Amino acid sequence: FVSDREFLLLRKRYDLRDKKVWLCVSIDNTELKPVGKGNVRGNMTFQAYILDKDPANNEDRLTFIVHADPCGSIPAMIYNSVATNQGNGARKIRDDVMKEK
8 A cells, every 4th residue: 555645835936037937846745734644744855847948059948957755655666757757847847838939
């Protein structure tokens, strides 16, 4: 049995002259939101999406960087199967940016 994971996150978007940056970090505040019953709260040390222009062809380029600790014990097979869904966040960023154009 593996407990569900949850993260309490602070997100911020920066619109810079030549790029857009989305930053996300965990906050440790059980008073703001207690850990859900039966859940384990993970720690998102750092997550960033950086949208800029690729200098090779001037097309949009999205870079994704993450370091997280799901905390507790998770079998590698389960962890790896969930990791493949990380592209969904990039898809959401892409869709939001395309709406702005």
